[in-house]
Amino acid sequence: MSNTPTIDRQDSGKVVCTVSFTKEQTSASKEKAIQKLGASVKIDGFRQGSIPSDVLKEKIDPAQLFEETVRELLPKTFTELVQEHGIKPIVPPKVEIASDNPITVKVTFVERPTVKVKGAFKLSVKVKKKDVEEKDVQEMMDYILKQHQTSKVVDRTVKDGDRVTIDFWGETLDGKEIEGIRTTGHQVVIGSKVLLPGFEDELIGLKKDDKKDFTLTFPEKHQAEELRGKPVSFHVTMNTVEELTLPELTDEFAKKHLQVESVADFKKNVKESMSKQEEDLQKRNTEEEAFEKIREATTVKLLPELVDDEKHSLLEDLMRQLERQDMNMEDWMKRAGKTKEQVEKDLTDQAEKRLTLRLGISALIDERGIDVTDEEMKKSIETLVSPLSAEERLKIAPNYAKGEQAYEQLHWQKRVEKLLSEIIKD
Numbered sequence: 001m002s003n004t005p006t007i008d009r010q011d012s013g014k015v016v017c018t019v020s021f022t023k024e025q026t027s028a029s030k031e032k033a034i035q036k037l038g039a040s041v042k043i044d045g046f047r048q049g050s051i052p053s054d055v056l057k058e059k060i061d062p063a064q065l066f067e068e069t070v071r072e073l074l075p076k077t078f079t080e081l082v083q084e085h086g087i088k089p090i091v092p093p094k095v096e097i098a099s100d101n102p103i104t105v106k107v108t109f110v111e112r113p114t115v116k117v118k119g120a121f122k123l124s125v126k127v128k129k130k131d132v133e134e135k136d137v138q139e140m141m142d143y144i145l146k147q148h149q150t151s152k153v154v155d156r157t158v159k160d161g162d163r164v165t166i167d168f169w170g171e172t173l174d175g176k177e178i179e180g181i182r183t184t185g186h187q188v189v190i191g192s193k194v195l196l197p198g199f200e201d202e203l204i205g206l207k208k209d210d211k212k213d214f215t216l217t218f219p220e221k222h223q224a225e226e227l228r229g230k231p232v233s234f235h236v237t238m239n240t241v242e243e244l245t246l247p248e249l250t251d252e253f254a255k256k257h258l259q260v261e262s263v264a265d266f267k268k269n270v271k272e273s274m275s276k277q278e279e280d281l282q283k284r285n286t287e288e289e290a291f292e293k294i295r296e297a298t299t300v301k302l303l304p305e306l307v308d309d310e311k312h313s314l315l316e317d318l319m320r321q322l323e324r325q326d327m328n329m330e331d332w333m334k335r336a337g338k339t340k341e342q343v344e345k346d347l348t349d350q351a352e353k354r355l356t357l358r359l360g361i362s363a364l365i366d367e368r369g370i371d372v373t374d375e376e377m378k379k380s381i382e383t384l385v386s387p388l389s390a391e392e393r394l395k396i397a398p399n400y401a402k403g404e405q406a407y408e409q410l411h412w413q414k415r416v417e418k419l420l421s422e423i424i425k426d
Contacts, residue, residue: 005017005018005019005020005081006018006019007085011114012113012301012303013110013111013112013113013114013303014108014109014110014111014303014305015085015087015089015108015109016106016108016109017081017085017087017107017108018098018104018105018106018107019077019104019105019107020099020102020103020104021073021102021103021104022102023102025073026069026073026102026103029069029070029072029073030065030069030072031053032072033065033068033069033071033072034053034056034057034060034065035053035056036068036072037056037060037064037065037068038053038056038059038060043055043059066100069103070095070097070103070105073103073105074095077107078093081107081109082109087111088111088112089109089110089111090110090111090112091110091305091306091309092309093107093108094107094108094305095107095108096108108305110303110305110306112359112362113300113301113302113303113306113359114300114301115298115299115300115359115360115362115363116298116299116300116363117294117297117298117299117360117363117364118297118298119297120297120363120364120367120368121367121368123290123293123294123297123364123423124423124424124425125286125289125290125293125423125424125425126424126425126426127282127286127424127425127426128282128285128286129282130278130282131278132271132274132278136274137267137270137271137274140270140274141266141267141270142246144270145246145247145249146246148246148247148253148257149244149245149246149247150244150245150247151243151244151245152243152245153240153241153242154241154242154243155207155208155241156207156241157204157205157206157207157241158203158204158205158206158207158241159204160190160191160204161189161190161191161244162189162190162241162242162243163188163189163190163241163244164188164203164238164239164241164242165185165186165187165239165240165242166186166188166203166236166237166239167183167184167185167186167236167237168181168182168183168186168234168235168236168237169181169182169183169234169235170182170232170233170234170235171232171233171235172230172232172233173215173231173233178227178232181232185239188200189244190204196216196218196219197216197219198216199216199234202214202216202234202236203236203238206236206238206241207238207241208238208239208240208241209237209239210238211235211236212235212236212238213233213235213236214233214234214236215231215232215233215234216231216232216234217229217230217231217232218230218231218232249263249266250263251263254266287420287424290420290423290424291357291361293423294357294360294361294364294423295353295356295357297360298357298359298360298363300355300359302355302356306355307348307352307355310351310352310354310355311347311348311350311351314350314351314354315347361416361419364419365416365419368419368422370415370418370419370422371415372411372414372415372418374402377402377407377410377411377414380410380414381400381407381410384400385397385400
């Protein structure tokens, strides 16, 4: 930069740089902007791509040309500011036009703010171990066995344990049908308690083609807010009654249907699987508890630029998620019962929490001197790519070269894992 920029370093971590460009810099960038904007311009008598700048300039919107000229000036400006003044930005810089003659821009960088973690070397979380109980194992075995149960239609009244198929609809006490309740061909096992409390009990004693009317009051915490605590009159028609029979769990059945040699092996496998799931759950819960303790112990002043950048990232994640669900933002807000203001507040809260946690973790890693050696990284990458084919490994290998984004993300992940291993105690 020919002109010396003004650098304003603030305690908050904000660095405001004011840069004025010389006529030579502006002219060179303006010429590049003209050629870029004019690349698709067609003018009779000239070959596309070979139109003189002074002719192209007459066809380009001045405001657009000015904007593109500034855009051409910025990349080199960013690099020089960062390198010459030791600026370490953690989010993309913000640019404002301060003057157009000479072109002067105000570039705001945000560096990592001062972070304090209370009791940085005393933070700890104890693992809460929970053994899988025999009754839980038996319930899981029964559940698996139910997947092999048989059914037969019976001509008798409904009793507990039967599976029934019903049609029903509901109305308010003044006779107005409630939208969204009418259902046909609904199957339910009596005693499963998946329907409104008391609903299944009302079906006991009915036979095929029987009809019954009864009134139930919706729970105060029901998901449909408009029905909470409200009495509803239901009208039910019994279509079919089926008797369900569980198979006898024998070694022969286990071998044939459960891919194990015996009932004992089946029980052993179920217990081991449940123990692994419980262990994984406790690990996630313990890590979440550790993260929460770090966040609560972290004190940091978050600049609006930081929060806005994080909100933008969160919003992009949400939009991608909605796109996968074939849903737009308006539909999602309607379904979630949220206003635009509520979504904005939620995103702000999430952004502040995520930033506080991430900055707290970073500060702890630095204070504790936690790092991952090149050899450890090599082993981690090998473990990560080991399930892939040789062709797939070659394809992604460049992404895990030192300094590349994938490498740095894995490096950060491994440092966080080491931090957690120091905080979480058995």
